[in-house]
Amino acid sequence: MTRPMLRLAAPIAGADASLLATPIRLPLYGVAGALGAPENLDTHLARLGPRPVTSGAAGEDLITTLDRIGLTGRGGAHFPAATKWRAVRGLVDDARATGAPVLATVIANAAESEPASAKDAVLVGLRPHLVLDGMFGAAEAVGAQELIIWLHGGDRPGWRILEQALAERRAAGLVEPSVRLVFGPASYLSGENSAMVRGLSGGPVLPELRRVPVAFAGVQGRPTLIHNVETLARVALAARLGASGVRHSSLLTVVAAERRTVLEADRDDTVSDAVASANAVASAVADAVRAGGQPGPGDAPAQAVLFGGYGGTWLPWEQVAHLSLDVATLRAAGASLGAGVLVPLPAAACGLTETAAVLRYLAAASARQCGPCLFGLPAIAGVFTALAEGSAGRADLRHLKRFLGEVDGRGACSHPDSAVRLAASALRTFEADVRAHRRGRPCAGAVRPPILPVPAGG
Amino acid sequence: MRRSNPTAQGVRLQVDPLACDGIGICAHLAPDVVRVDSWGYPIVPSQPLTDREKRQAARAVAGCPRRALFLSEC
Numbered sequence: 376m377t378r379p380m381l382r383l384a385a386p387i388a389g390a391d392a393s394l395l396a397t398p399i400r401l402p403l404y405g406v407a408g409a410l411g412a413p414e415n416l417d418t419h420l421a422r423l424g425p426r427p428v429t430s431g432a433a434g435e436d437l438i439t440t441l442d443r444i445g446l447t448g449r450g451g452a453h454f455p456a457a458t459k460w461r462a463v464r465g466l467v468d469d470a471r472a473t474g475a476p477v478l479a480t481v482i483a484n485a486a487e488s489e490p491a492s493a494k495d496a497v498l499v500g501l502r503p504h505l506v507l508d509g510m511f512g513a514a515e516a517v518g519a520q521e522l523i524i525w526l527h528g529g530d531r532p533g534w535r536i537l538e539q540a541l542a543e544r545r546a547a548g549l550v551e552p553s554v555r556l557v558f559g560p561a562s563y564l565s566g567e568n569s570a571m572v573r574g575l576s577g578g579p580v581l582p583e584l585r586r587v588p589v590a591f592a593g594v595q596g597r598p599t600l601i602h603n604v605e606t607l608a609r610v611a612l613a614a615r616l617g618a619s620g621v622r623h624s625s626l627l628t629v630v631a632a633e634r635r636t637v638l639e640a641d642r643d644d645t646v647s648d649a650v651a652s653a654n655a656v657a658s659a660v661a662d663a664v665r666a667g668g669q670p671g672p673g674d675a676p677a678q679a680v681l682f683g684g685y686g687g688t689w690l691p692w693e694q695v696a697h698l699s700l701d702v703a704t705l706r707a708a709g710a711s712l713g714a715g716v717l718v719p720l721p722a723a724a725c726g727l728t729e730t731a732a733v734l735r736y737l738a739a740a741s742a743r744q745c746g747p748c749l750f751g752l753p754a755i756a757g758v759f760t761a762l763a764e765g766s767a768g769r770a771d772l773r774h775l776k777r778f779l780g781e782v783d784g785r786g787a788c789s790h791p792d793s794a795v796r797l798a799a800s801a802l803r804t805f806e807a808d809v810r811a812h813r814r815g816r817p818c819a820g821a822v823r824p825p826i827l828p829v830p831a832g833g
Numbered sequence: 834m835r836r837s838n839p840t841a842q843g844v845r846l847q848v849d850p851l852a853c854d855g856i857g858i859c860a861h862l863a864p865d866v867v868r869v870d871s872w873g874y875p876i877v878p879s880q881p882l883t884d885r886e887k888r889q890a891a892r893a894v895a896g897c898p899r900r901a902l903f904l905s906e907c
Contacts, residue, residue, distance in 0.1 A: 584849055745850035746874035754871070781870040787851050 434516030509607030528561030582788030683713025686793020725820030843881025
């Protein structure tokens with residue numbers, strides 16, 4: 376079968392390259408009622424024009440564009456998207472050449488399981504057609520016929536919005552392959568790639584050791600392309616705007632002043648820029664907090680920042696405030712935007728107490744499949760909790776360090792590694808607090824209510 | 834052992850952590866290769882095995898009641 380010789384249309388001049396028009400303020404838990412109506416198809420098309428054809432040679436052009444803009448996944452590993460696309464497309468083309476059709480799969484991962492993160496819910500909630508454009512464009516480019524959107528268990532708003540958006544497209548006469556919406560479980564590891572692939576292949580939705588990348592053998596052994604919804608939305612923009620027209624930005628969820636702010640930060644923006652704009656959005660709330668007699672978030676600079684999410688890294692504020700939010704700069708400083716969560720820790724809060732709460736959550740969220748994670752995470756969380764409470768001694772701290780070394784890299788998935796990364800970075804960043812707590816003198820912040828939203832269970 | 838991968842540096846022992854139940858027979862069969870963590874689960878070296886270690890590791894692979902160990906090229 377020969378492919379039609381289509382090239383990508385000329386970039387649309389002046390089209391909006393942003394994912395979000397304004398920062399969105401949300402409560403600490405959930406997004407229900409905080410978002411406006413999703414952008415409908417007419418508005419979406421008026422803003423950006425129709426989705427460009429990405430089959431055949433136009434697909435190759437799109438892959439080259441993704442390469443040139445350096446589009447990577449949002450998992451923290453920053454794996455180049457173009458490499459995955461070429462692998463899937465190559466297998467589909469090889470099979471076509473022999474006359475044997477090969478079924479390939481594209482999965483849009485909308486399961487935002489990171490408790491503090493809300494950027495994916497905001498993106499799906501406000502711009503579902505941008506995400507769907509990216510998904511259809513990706514499927515067309517790699518020659519995939521099976522399309523799945525994977526949602527976090529209980530994400531009924533997301534399901535409803537996507538279903539309505541798909542119905543709108545059908546009603547408008549767009550000819551696109553059918554899409555299957557699937558609810559994963561409501562667990563922390565629900566959005567983990569290997570768990571998703573295992574679940575969609577008929578197994579339990581739990582991570583597994585994958586010896587072959589999912590691009591080569593994923594769902595039911597088929598070539599599979601998995602992308603987070605933010606990555607797909609960027610694909611949709613890249614297909615329209617070309618390499619020179621895209622905005623190099625990241626969607627972030629900044630947790631500050633008992634609120635979460637989802638914003639789009641450019642890679643030239645600094646950490647302190649992102650925190651300042653979140654604080655500006657939250658200033659009304661800060662005023663209310665101040666009226667209650669408590670210090671507001673802008674009153675004193677933060678002492679540290681949590682990067683990435685609950686499996687992320689703490690770094691001292693003065694070390695990172697001036698850093699720009701681009702992958703290489705952050706990597707050099709030992710940080711990654713990961714799931715896009717940024718938490719400035721107020722000077723009065725206790726980093727050890729916050730970390731202990733998150734470690735207990737991560738221990739409870741273990742899939743309980745691998746011994747080092749099943750036993751190691753509760754052990755680490757236990758010592759950390761004692762440390763936060765001021766009841767851990769020198770020997771406990773020695774055990775903690777041994778546990779961290781023993782658990783790192785020993786699970787089928789990276790969940791235990793994430794917990795180790797968080798705990799180890801807390802020991803480094805809050806070193807002075809560790810010494811005081813170990814001597815039985817926990818800081819005043821240890822009895823304050825926690826800053827980080829930590830749901831019960833896992 | 835025949836090499837199918839010409840770029841391989843050698844052979845290493847690996848654990849499938851999903852299959853492993855921490856029974857610990859491997860640590861007895863391959864004491865120079867396998868050590869156990871605080872909870873009794875095997876820790877294996879990431880570097881290639883020497884010939885002597887390979888013989889021990891092969892015994893551990895064969896002896897694991899959960900079939901959780903395997904040798905792979907690295």
